[in-house]
Amino acid sequence: MSRLVAVAANTFRETVRERVLYNLVFFAILMTLSGLLLGQLSIRQDEKILKDIGLAAMDLFGTLIAIFIGTGLVSKEIERRSLYPLLAKPLTRGEFFLGKFAGLAFTLLVNVAVMTAGLALTLLATGRRPALALLGAVYPILLGLLLVVAFAMLFSTQTSAALAAVLTVGVVVAGRFADVVRNMREVAPDVPPWLAEGLYAVLPNFQNFDFKDKVAYGDPVPGGVLAWVTIYGVVWIAIVLCLGLVSFRSRDFQ
Amino acid sequence: MPAPAALVTTGLSKSYRTGHIIQGRRPALQDLDLEVQRGEIFGYVGPNGSGKTTTLKLLTGLLKPDRGDARVLGEPLAARSWRFRAGYLPEHPYLYDYLTAAEYLDYAGRLFGLPASRRREKTRELLALVGLERSANVPLRRFSKGMVQRAGLAQALVNDPELVILDEPMSGLDPIGRRLVRDLILGLRRAGKTVFFSTHILSDAETLCDRVGVLRAGRLVRVGTLGELLRLDVQHMEVLVSGLAPDAPGPWARRCESVGERLRLEVDERDLGRALAAVEAAGGRILSVQPVRQTLEDYFFREMGAAAGGASAWGEG
Numbered sequence: 262m263s264r265l266v267a268v269a270a271n272t273f274r275e276t277v278r279e280r281v282l283y284n285l286v287f288f289a290i291l292m293t294l295s296g297l298l299l300g301q302l303s304i305r306q307d308e309k310i311l312k313d314i315g316l317a318a319m320d321l322f323g324t325l326i327a328i329f330i331g332t333g334l335v336s337k338e339i340e341r342r343s344l345y346p347l348l349a350k351p352l353t354r355g356e357f358f359l360g361k362f363a364g365l366a367f368t369l370l371v372n373v374a375v376m377t378a379g380l381a382l383t384l385l386a387t388g389r390r391p392a393l394a395l396l397g398a399v400y401p402i403l404l405g406l407l408l409v410v411a412f413a414m415l416f417s418t419q420t421s422a423a424l425a426a427v428l429t430v431g432v433v434v435a436g437r438f439a440d441v442v443r444n445m446r447e448v449a450p451d452v453p454p455w456l457a458e459g460l461y462a463v464l465p466n467f468q469n470f471d472f473k474d475k476v477a478y479g480d481p482v483p484g485g486v487l488a489w490v491t492i493y494g495v496v497w498i499a500i501v502l503c504l505g506l507v508s509f510r511s512r513d514f515q
Numbered sequence: 516m517p518a519p520a521a522l523v524t525t526g527l528s529k530s531y532r533t534g535h536i537i538q539g540r541r542p543a544l545q546d547l548d549l550e551v552q553r554g555e556i557f558g559y560v561g562p563n564g565s566g567k568t569t570t571l572k573l574l575t576g577l578l579k580p581d582r583g584d585a586r587v588l589g590e591p592l593a594a595r596s597w598r599f600r601a602g603y604l605p606e607h608p609y610l611y612d613y614l615t616a617a618e619y620l621d622y623a624g625r626l627f628g629l630p631a632s633r634r635r636e637k638t639r640e641l642l643a644l645v646g647l648e649r650s651a652n653v654p655l656r657r658f659s660k661g662m663v664q665r666a667g668l669a670q671a672l673v674n675d676p677e678l679v680i681l682d683e684p685m686s687g688l689d690p691i692g693r694r695l696v697r698d699l700i701l702g703l704r705r706a707g708k709t710v711f712f713s714t715h716i717l718s719d720a721e722t723l724c725d726r727v728g729v730l731r732a733g734r735l736v737r738v739g740t741l742g743e744l745l746r747l748d749v750q751h752m753e754v755l756v757s758g759l760a761p762d763a764p765g766p767w768a769r770r771c772e773s774v775g776e777r778l779r780l781e782v783d784e785r786d787l788g789r790a791l792a793a794v795e796a797a798g799g800r801i802l803s804v805q806p807v808r809q810t811l812e813d814y815f816f817r818e819m820g821a822a823a824g825g826a827s828a829w830g831e832g
Contacts, residue, residue, distance in 0.1 A: 271614075343610065346603060
């Protein structure tokens, strides 16, 4: 466990020293602040617009961080061979892989916390009281981001960082349109039902992590729903991490 | 009961997949039976693609063997426990460039579960040992190739290992760095450690090793002390002279070669007296006389023959 924590701590240090992280956080803050301007252009919708844009920035830039840093976590280690001296130590491949995941997960947690604080401060600055209900959208976003990291790491165990990024983007996009996949027979009746159902089953439904609209309109997200989303997210993350682990443990480092 | 050998391999074999559509397998290492004794410096030498790096990667778990087995420090290869007592330097190491040398060694120490105070102490000690104490807080991205190699060597020693496995440890080092590593390896032996290292620099193997294993095309062809491998008796005498015309040496010179304004003569040991007298009689000046024994390089070129493909064949394996 101490070795897993050591890898996680080092991964956190690695990610916070990545320039790309700061670029993305900068743009996310810029986008949140742009909500101030757009809010003034709307009539009595400024709070909703602020929340909408703030949460969307958190989701979008969090996903970009998860993909671009996540895909490099393992594949760059393999390409540069920096993991060779580490794996010769009493560090199992499982500890290395899960430590990398935990490190980036912590980075994303800090990142989402900073952006949530930024959004709350923006709301306060415009005379609105940020409600705790905001977390009803933030928490599922974080779960979704962790699932993106798990996919990015799974692909990066066998391909280059660039190809892993393309594959992860593919899964994220398809997962955000998972309902369309499930109902594709409505627009394409010739598609066999097993294909539509099969595709839906192997894709995570990223819409399940999306409560942005609900929260922006001021509707609370019930605790039962959040519990269900937690189970859904954790099960998916566990499955994808297990696949990644099997893939990582089976590979040779030539 | 004597301690078990540091390293024992039995029939260790590895092949790599070739091709994408029509897949075949290329053997990289075949039936390696090897034993490295405790406290010795064992040199693992062979030309390009002979399987040196493959062997070291198999031993450190970076590759999985097709068949065969190994025991490291008396424990099965798959066990984790021996890794607490071993260190490894890969070929051309790439260390995290976002860390400083001190941070990297601290991280390596954490992976062995060393407490913080011990890690600090070990970091200081090792950086001094490899001559990097003044660069402790410099990010590794600013290190030269030789400095990275030395930092890599330091991380291999962070746990005070009983067995040190080094893949081309002299690679990328300048003469000062090579001397430092050579002294370090000899120091490890004096401290009772076992060093197993691959190299293509034969003079290093010759200077350092108690025993040498010679690998060719994935097969171990010879193992032995330098005395067993080489003819250590004098092959001929080499005489360096000046003040003679190239055609001046008499029939007693087996070979004559111009080196600038000097001549290098190859003379049979029994003809040495007559040769030196003849040089002086011809007005030449004797600069040096050296006995020439067979070197490991001579052995290689003899053993490998055309298979080695000359000096260009040396490199990573």
